[in-house]
Amino acid sequence: MSIDQSHGHPGSDVATTSEGGLPERFENPGLEPHRHRMADVDPKAAKRAERQVAALFGLSTLGTILFVVSYYAISIEGDSWAEIARQLRISTTLLGVGLALATFGVGAGAVHWAKTLMPDEERIELRHPMRGTDEDRDAALDILREGSAEAGIGRRPLIRNSLLGALVPLTVGPAIVLLRDTGPLPGNDLSTTFWKQGMALVHDPITDPEGLGRKIKPEDLTIGSVVHVLPEGIQAEEVEHPLDEIAKAAVLLIRLNPDDLDETSRAGAYEGIVAYSKICTHMGCPVALYEQQTHHLLCPCHQSTFDLKQNCKVIFGPAKRPLPQLAITVDDAGYLVAKSPFTEAAGPSFWERG
Amino acid sequence: MSTTTTAKAAGNLGNWADERVGASKGVKFLARKIFPDHWSFMLGEVALYSFIILLLTGVFLTFFYIPSVGHTVYTGSYEQLAGQTVSEAYASSLSLSFDVRGGLLMRQIHHWSALIFVASIVTHMFRVFFTGAFRKPREINWVIGSVLALLAIIEGFAGYSLPDDLLSGTGLRIASSIILAIPVVGSYISFFLFGGQFPGEEFIPRLYTIHVLLLPGIFLALITAHLILLVVQKHTQYPGPGRTNDNVVGYPLFPVYMAKAGGFFFIVFGITALMGALFTINPIWAYGAYHPSPVTAGSQPDWYMGWLDGAVRLTPGFLEFQVLGFTVSGNILLPALIIPGLVTMPMILYPWIEQWATGDKREHHLLDRPRNVPTRTGLGVMAITFYLLLLVSGGNDIIATHLRLSINDITNSLRLLVFVVPPLAFVVTKRICLGLQRKDREKVLHGRETGVIYRTEEGEFFEVHEPLDEHDRWLLVQHDSFRPLDPAPAEDDRGVKRPGARFDKVKAKLSSFYFEDRIEPVTPAELEAAHHEHHGGHEAVEGSDEAERPALAGH
Numbered sequence: 001m002s003i004d005q006s007h008g009h010p011g012s013d014v015a016t017t018s019e020g021g022l023p024e025r026f027e028n029p030g031l032e033p034h035r036h037r038m039a040d041v042d043p044k045a046a047k048r049a050e051r052q053v054a055a056l057f058g059l060s061t062l063g064t065i066l067f068v069v070s071y072y073a074i075s076i077e078g079d080s081w082a083e084i085a086r087q088l089r090i091s092t093t094l095l096g097v098g099l100a101l102a103t104f105g106v107g108a109g110a111v112h113w114a115k116t117l118m119p120d121e122e123r124i125e126l127r128h129p130m131r132g133t134d135e136d137r138d139a140a141l142d143i144l145r146e147g148s149a150e151a152g153i154g155r156r157p158l159i160r161n162s163l164l165g166a167l168v169p170l171t172v173g174p175a176i177v178l179l180r181d182t183g184p185l186p187g188n189d190l191s192t193t194f195w196k197q198g199m200a201l202v203h204d205p206i207t208d209p210e211g212l213g214r215k216i217k218p219e220d221l222t223i224g225s226v227v228h229v230l231p232e233g234i235q236a237e238e239v240e241h242p243l244d245e246i247a248k249a250a251v252l253l254i255r256l257n258p259d260d261l262d263e264t265s266r267a268g269a270y271e272g273i274v275a276y277s278k279i280c281t282h283m284g285c286p287v288a289l290y291e292q293q294t295h296h297l298l299c300p301c302h303q304s305t306f307d308l309k310q311n312c313k314v315i316f317g318p319a320k321r322p323l324p325q326l327a328i329t330v331d332d333a334g335y336l337v338a339k340s341p342f343t344e345a346a347g348p349s350f351w352e353r354g
Numbered sequence: 355m356s357t358t359t360t361a362k363a364a365g366n367l368g369n370w371a372d373e374r375v376g377a378s379k380g381v382k383f384l385a386r387k388i389f390p391d392h393w394s395f396m397l398g399e400v401a402l403y404s405f406i407i408l409l410l411t412g413v414f415l416t417f418f419y420i421p422s423v424g425h426t427v428y429t430g431s432y433e434q435l436a437g438q439t440v441s442e443a444y445a446s447s448l449s450l451s452f453d454v455r456g457g458l459l460m461r462q463i464h465h466w467s468a469l470i471f472v473a474s475i476v477t478h479m480f481r482v483f484f485t486g487a488f489r490k491p492r493e494i495n496w497v498i499g500s501v502l503a504l505l506a507i508i509e510g511f512a513g514y515s516l517p518d519d520l521l522s523g524t525g526l527r528i529a530s531s532i533i534l535a536i537p538v539v540g541s542y543i544s545f546f547l548f549g550g551q552f553p554g555e556e557f558i559p560r561l562y563t564i565h566v567l568l569l570p571g572i573f574l575a576l577i578t579a580h581l582i583l584l585v586v587q588k589h590t591q592y593p594g595p596g597r598t599n600d601n602v603v604g605y606p607l608f609p610v611y612m613a614k615a616g617g618f619f620f621i622v623f624g625i626t627a628l629m630g631a632l633f634t635i636n637p638i639w640a641y642g643a644y645h646p647s648p649v650t651a652g653s654q655p656d657w658y659m660g661w662l663d664g665a666v667r668l669t670p671g672f673l674e675f676q677v678l679g680f681t682v683s684g685n686i687l688l689p690a691l692i693i694p695g696l697v698t699m700p701m702i703l704y705p706w707i708e709q710w711a712t713g714d715k716r717e718h719h720l721l722d723r724p725r726n727v728p729t730r731t732g733l734g735v736m737a738i739t740f741y742l743l744l745l746v747s748g749g750n751d752i753i754a755t756h757l758r759l760s761i762n763d764i765t766n767s768l769r770l771l772v773f774v775v776p777p778l779a780f781v782v783t784k785r786i787c788l789g790l791q792r793k794d795r796e797k798v799l800h801g802r803e804t805g806v807i808y809r810t811e812e813g814e815f816f817e818v819h820e821p822l823d824e825h826d827r828w829l830l831v832q833h834d835s836f837r838p839l840d841p842a843p844a845e846d847d848r849g850v851k852r853p854g855a856r857f858d859k860v861k862a863k864l865s866s867f868y869f870e871d872r873i874e875p876v877t878p879a880e881l882e883a884a885h886h887e888h889h890g891g892h893e894a895v896e897g898s899d900e901a902e903r904p905a906l907a908g909h
Binding site (some may be wrong): 022023024025026028029030031032071074076077078080081084088091092093095096097099100101102103104105106107108109110111113114115118119120122123124125126127129130179180182183184185186189190204206207228230241243244246247248250278279282283284285286288289300301302303304305314316317318319320321348349350351352353354 | 388620751
């Protein structure tokens with residue numbers, strides 16, 4: 001329901017008069033006089049607006065035609081990626097521009113129509129308080145009282161209580177129980193990794209494709225060089241979840257001048273070569289940035305910085321614990337192997353970690 | 355078809371619908387409903403329309419996307435990855451981009467639309483907050499809107515995690531670490547969610563169900579409730595001549611808003627489509643497939659997650675500690691769970707906090723001008739400043755590399771700035787608001803500066819001020835000015851302590867925090883007095899001023 005009025009109501013706070021004979025507050029002056037648009041007074045302007053709207057709708061039709069035609073006309077196949085990429089760019093651009101014109105044309109036309117040709121005299125609709133009238137409220141209360149009396153929920157506590165006793169377990173019980181099989185219990189999985197004593201260190205084929213997953217000899221590493229390393233056999237067929245294992249067992253192997261290492265790290269090192277977990281102790285990102293001059297490792301996710309010269313202690317950023325060291329040595333054939341598994345959990349913290 | 359046959363056909367259809375569902379009542383109730391006009395009311399519309407665009411393009415994407423991390427050898431168009439073993443999710447995301455006509459366009463429109471969706475929700479909330487549209491009776495819609503905003507962030511994160519590319523996989527790794535950090539049950543929740551260890555094989559399909567079914571379903575329900583409340587409570591309007599707390603001034607739904615709002619949907623669609631056509635977004639082929647071993651430097655989440663990432667980057671590591679052999683990762687809990695809670699709870703509860711301070715239980719349908727509520731405006735700007743600083747912190751590495759600054763210096767400075775700048779922003783904003791109110795008073799009392807300078811016979815210069823007409827003046831004098839609540843005396847006249855007195859004291863403190871500094875709008879008496887003063891000061895000049903006015907109007 002709407003009522004056309006030239007003046008609004010003067011506001012909820014009724015103006016009272018103060019001593020000087022002036023009202024305490026200003027009064028709402030009501031709507032400003034309406035200003036007519038060109039199209040309201042000049043039939044030529046109205047005709048022009050009509051043609052503009054039609055032109056915008058026509059633009060939309062052209063856009064749709066462009067879309068459909070380019071869908072069939074532009075192939076996205078080719079003999080090389082360069083060719084495909086070029087075709088793809090043309091196709092995406094033409095389809096997108098076609099779709100944009102098709103939709104924008106309709107939209108701009110409709111808005112222009114509303115703004116130039118539909119009535120722009122402001123109308124006034126009255127509001128009513130959200131609250132019901134006192135009679136409404138009394139009637140509603142009576143109905144509720146009557147209904148509850150009919151159901152007898154107040155008189156029969158046994159029914160009420162047993163219903164609660166049925167509904168509360170129903171809403172929580174099955175839902176919780178059913179979620180149990182969404183995954184196994186953590187057990188010891190977060191604290192252990194794939195590394196075992198004597199397991200060979202091999203090039204990580206993802207971050208180091210030239211390494212071809214080969215084993216590593218100490219003499220392969222010059223001072224300052226860094227190798228991404230995995231335990232041998234982690235990607236073998238029989239490993240059930242290789243990605244889960246790699247997410248814990250990835251290691252960085254770096255050769256430093258043995259004098260640069262501190263006492264504790266030297267114990268797990270081999271001729272200045274040290275191996276540290278690559279999984280950040282903060283949130284598990286691979287700590288992949290090595291600053292050769294300072295011997296710092298930087299995690300690209302949140303910039304935790306670990307100092308290789310201090311057994312990978314955290315020297316900056318949100319991580320707390322040092323990266324765990326993997327003690328290494330060489331086997332009889334002279335290849336680098338793990339001297340022992342990690343002595344603590346690798347990767348981000350968790351409650352039971354201790 | 356002639357006009358009469360068209361009218362007859364429409365009449366028949368109308369009759370059919372009315373006899374089945376009583377359509378005439380609906381038309382009577384809805385079709386001529388009045389909605390007020392203002393550009394800022396379109397922000398919520400943009401959110402709604404982006405949601406529809408997301409549904410349309412999203413359905414298309416589901417026809418080709420495979421929610422599985424099962425291994426497959428990539429054989430599609432993109433040569434650089436040919437022969438690599440990747441997940442089916444990643445391979446299908448590439449193939450729907452490169453081997454399906456219009457697929458890349460749809461994916462890019464979907465992603466751009468998601469960014470616009472969250473951005474428009476946030477700016478819509480700014481509008482609602484700063485104009486006080488959340489006040490009674492609209493508290494419920496504020497809460498629904500806040501929940502929608504939070505869900506939109508989760509939905510966006512879920513969506514960009516689905517392609518299983520290196521960047522989003524790193525994001526999931528971080529999400530799993532946040533879950534692991536929850537005391538006592540973290541490892542269990544993580545194992546149940548991921549179906550075992552990270553990354554596992556279960557999470558992508560589960561996330562897919564959440565992204566395309568569960569959350570959109572909740573969105574549809576909440577958006578429906580949001581809009582029903584909007585119609586039932588009628589839209590708020592800005593103050594102005596003729597606009598009161600008891601009316602709505604504007605244009606009818608049919609035909610004006612049907613054309614304007616319906617047309618606006620197509621405009622939003624058109625602009626989003628153009629962005630999808632011209633601007634590459636989330637080039638997953640350049641990132642490569644997810645693998646837990648490599649990572650790209652400069653990893654950034656989508657913008658709406660940036661503030662959380664920034665909070666995580668700023669929090670120092672010493673907050674992690676051991677208790678009785680258990681690890682409490684305060685360095686993760688604080689920025690990733692506690693701060694978001696501390697930020698969102700006051701936001702959701704804000705309508706009641708303010709109601710408590712004002713003691714105002716009336717319905718409000720006229721919006722506030724932000725300057726007229728300096729404390730609220732200051733608090734809002736303070737919150738936004740805090741948010742922006744965290745967002746900047748999320749890009750500390752980008753700033754460091756682009757400006758060649760030390761990442762440590764940037765991080766340390768931001769650690770300080772997040773505590774110092776927001777309160778400063780509060781004070782400055784409040785002062786600016788009070789200043790603007792003073793300017794409004796000035797304008798009402800002494801009129802608008804015309805830029806016309808006069809010299810009197812004595813050689814004195816002055817500028818002609820033109821009094822405001824009553825329509826222009828109304829906007830500057832219409833608002834209520836609250837005064838701090840007086841606490842009732844803590845003891846009655848016999849010296850007995852009144853129960854709840856302490857509670858009232860807190861309330862009075864909050865109230866004076868809000869309203870101690872205030873500028874009251876000009877009253878008619880003050881205006882009258884100002885006129886007298888004016889006449890006294892320039893009596894000799896007034897005459898010439900009056901005489902020249904017609905000439906001024908001609909310019």
